[in-house]
Amino acid sequence: MSEFLATHTRTHGCGELRAADAGKRVILTGWVQTYRDHGERIFVDLRDRGGVTQIVADRTRLAEVHAIADALRSEWCIGIVGEVRLRGEQLAKGSPGEERKLKRMTNEKLPTGEIEVWIDEIEVFSRAETPPFAIEDDTDTNDQLRLKYRYLDLRRPRMQANLRTRSLITRTTRDYLGRNGFLEIETPFMVKYTPGGARNFLVPSRLNPGCFYALAESPQIFKQLLMVAGYERYFQIVRCFRDEDLRLDRQPEFTQIDIEMSFVNEQLLQTTMEGLMAALWKDVLGVELALPLRRMTFAEAMDRYGVDKPDLRLDLTLCDVTAGFAASGFKLFETVIAAGGIVKCLRIPKNDKLTRALIDSLPDFGKQFGLKGVTTVRVQDGGWQGLKGVSDEARQRINQIAGAELGDALIFVADKAKVANTALGGIRLHLGDKLGLTRKGEWQFMWLTDPPLFEVDDTTGEIAAAHHPFTSPRVEDEGLLETAPARVLARAYDLVLNGVEIGGGSIRIHRSDLQAQVFQALQIGPDEQRAKFGFLLDAFKYGPPPHGGIAFGLDRLAMLMAGAESLRDVIAFPKTQKGSDLMTECPTPVSAKQLAELFIQVVPDLPR
RNA sequence: GGAGCGGUAGUUAAGUUGGUUAUAACGCCGGCCUGUCACGCCGGAGGCCGCGGGUUCAAGUCCCGUCCGCUCCGCCA
Numbered sequence: 007m008s009e010f011l012a013t014h015t016r017t018h019g020c021g022e023l024r025a026a027d028a029g030k031r032v033i034l035t036g037w038v039q040t041y042r043d044h045g046e047r048i049f050v051d052l053r054d055r056g057g058v059t060q061i062v063a064d065r066t067r068l069a070e071v072h073a074i075a076d077a078l079r080s081e082w083c084i085g086i087v088g089e090v091r092l093r094g095e096q097l098a099k100g101s102p103g104e105e106r107k108l109k110r111m112t113n114e115k116l117p118t119g120e121i122e123v124w125i126d127e128i129e130v131f132s133r134a135e136t137p138p139f140a141i142e143d144d145t146d147t148n149d150q151l152r153l154k155y156r157y158l159d160l161r162r163p164r165m166q167a168n169l170r171t172r173s174l175i176t177r178t179t180r181d182y183l184g185r186n187g188f189l190e191i192e193t194p195f196m197v198k199y200t201p202g203g204a205r206n207f208l209v210p211s212r213l214n215p216g217c218f219y220a221l222a223e224s225p226q227i228f229k230q231l232l233m234v235a236g237y238e239r240y241f242q243i244v245r246c247f248r249d250e251d252l253r254l255d256r257q258p259e260f261t262q263i264d265i266e267m268s269f270v271n272e273q274l275l276q277t278t279m280e281g282l283m284a285a286l287w288k289d290v291l292g293v294e295l296a297l298p299l300r301r302m303t304f305a306e307a308m309d310r311y312g313v314d315k316p317d318l319r320l321d322l323t324l325c326d327v328t329a330g331f332a333a334s335g336f337k338l339f340e341t342v343i344a345a346g347g348i349v350k351c352l353r354i355p356k357n358d359k360l361t362r363a364l365i366d367s368l369p370d371f372g373k374q375f376g377l378k379g380v381t382t383v384r385v386q387d388g389g390w391q392g393l394k395g396v397s398d399e400a401r402q403r404i405n406q407i408a409g410a411e412l413g414d415a416l417i418f419v420a421d422k423a424k425v426a427n428t429a430l431g432g433i434r435l436h437l438g439d440k441l442g443l444t445r446k447g448e449w450q451f452m453w454l455t456d457p458p459l460f461e462v463d464d465t466t467g468e469i470a471a472a473h474h475p476f477t478s479p480r481v482e483d484e485g486l487l488e489t490a491p492a493r494v495l496a497r498a499y500d501l502v503l504n505g506v507e508i509g510g511g512s513i514r515i516h517r518s519d520l521q522a523q524v525f526q527a528l529q530i531g532p533d534e535q536r537a538k539f540g541f542l543l544d545a546f547k548y549g550p551p552p553h554g555g556i557a558f559g560l561d562r563l564a565m566l567m568a569g570a571e572s573l574r575d576v577i578a579f580p581k582t583q584k585g586s587d588l589m590t591e592c593p594t595p596v597s598a599k600q601l602a603e604l605f606i607q608v609v610p611d612l613p614r
Numbered sequence: 615g616g617a618g619c620g621g622u623a624g625u626u627a628a629g630u631u632g633g634u635u636a637u638a639a640c641g642c643c644g645g646c647c648u649g650u651c652a653c654g655c656c657g658g659a660g661g662c663c664g665c666g667g668g669u670u671c672a673a674g675u676c677c678c679g680u681c682c683g684c685u686c687c688g689c690c691a
Contacts, residue, residue, distance in 0.1 A: 044654090045647040060651070080641090094649075113651055136642060139625060146626060150683050203691040223691090250690040251615095374617070374686050428687090461691085474691050582683065 010085045010129035021057020025120040027090045032123060034059060035085040037161070038078050048075045055166050060122040061086055074128050081134035081141060088123040153588040156579055168576045172564040174290045176243055179263055182285040186278065188239040188265070193228035195221055195245070200538050205249035210604040221247035224557060226474060227542050229266040230514060233553040234545045238268045243560065252583045255506065255562055255573050266555030272497060272513060275554055276453060279501065283451065290567055293449065304457040312350065312431025314457065317505025318450035320438035324430055327351045327404045327418070334400030342420040349420040350430045351404070356413035359441045368417065371436060375429035381418040385410045435505065452502050456480065459496040460527065473498050475524060477512040484520065491527040508563050511556030518546060
């Protein structure tokens, strides 16, 4: 133990001291943020997780303290004993210009700016090499370096604030759910591998040669079993693992707030979750949410926003002008329509920021969505500027559908429905940003409801579960399961915030006859059912309660609430886009001996 | 699986149609300085231009390959 700590422990954090503390003898510990050497007097900004305090070493006062302070460098870890003084206290009372000088000495940028601590004792706990980047919020360094020296990156106040926000979120969540009768119950990470869905990370079993566990993608099946087991209300803040390609808002391991309730319908579940959101926004951000939250059907979202997670901070909407362009004389679009495609339109009300250059950049922007082209016209008296070959009649029809007014721009995209919607939805967000139409600072929540129960594969026409095979169809659609499965809508819901899906769930099937119909529609036969879900189906023979649930992405929630730009900024030790950890340099190959112990042989470039 | 962007001093960047010793700012090191808080002033050090090939009299610059990072499409029941 250091000599210093044997006899001292700190009395205050570096963000705590105020003018009222003047005269106190205090002990502070922290890291050297910066130092300003003025010869006889050295000023040091001392930082800990709570803030920064200026400490002062004066040669005429204590030469030995001054000598130690003279050697201090960035990020050294030190402890000091000293006296809190109002800045400029030593100025002679009543001296000329006293008030002005005092004011000049106060640092209004710091909460502790009125005071400073004059050092009586100082101990260097440890020195630091010059860090590869400055430990400050506006340090402009690349992610590669930040991740390699993550422990330094995490010293930055903004990162500490982000992780503090995250901690507050989990604390409030536990508190709210606990008060509402939810039990926190853990479930296994190492689970049975089931094909389909997200790719799994596999864990070899030494005790069972040739056999593997999968790391859980989510506790889905276990939480349903807990409902069968009569726990009624369950939650867990749980790590999930998916071996899929990564994005700004996706990590290979991420955390869910996982929730399941028995004897519940959509209304009760959503109300309960709205209560959770209200508690979070109040406790963490001090914001009162207006409840209930808005609801929108999947169909409306796709039609008007082109996505299943609309950003409602932006008022622009899409409309379908396929009917307008049919027999319009515009061959390009007519061909697309004849091939089963659609034409969607985004109307931009007259806006000076929509420059020629911005319009010209849209086709390139559209390419990333697989779009072949983007057509933009300006609505003028008696015609469209920017597109010829459309009959007057068709033009008027389209103007009417789009609600176009003089001076507006109409942006058209023609392709298969999915591509057209995704692309124009993307352009909508892009332009909202570029034109400054997206209202920053708003919290736009919405429940997305009534999505399709199944997804139909474009090429094969095969049907797959859109969510998972235990999601209930809407009661009124049960009759369609055999005749028109693609039209069946689900008792499922997503919670969307500012264009980000922060949670999703469903009411589950608890009736075996209904479950059989769904398996039938999915063409999952008895053998496959047994192999994949046998234990769950067995459990459902013993009086399963009606139940449903939801899972929130804690990382995304934290990212939005902390105002962070990336998931990596709210995860202490995240991974790169290729799933590697640049600090520990993982993953790595392992020795032949380790592999042999697991009965595994590595074959490079195995044909797939 | 695919597309785009990036990699030059410790860091962030500049580097012209290929042409002398590869610039700048910040940081770092030394000295000076009683009030700074983006302190200031004087001086100094610091480079495998991601890596490997190729073209050329000559490559940071052009070509091919490769690695790493970022963003997106596919993917994520």
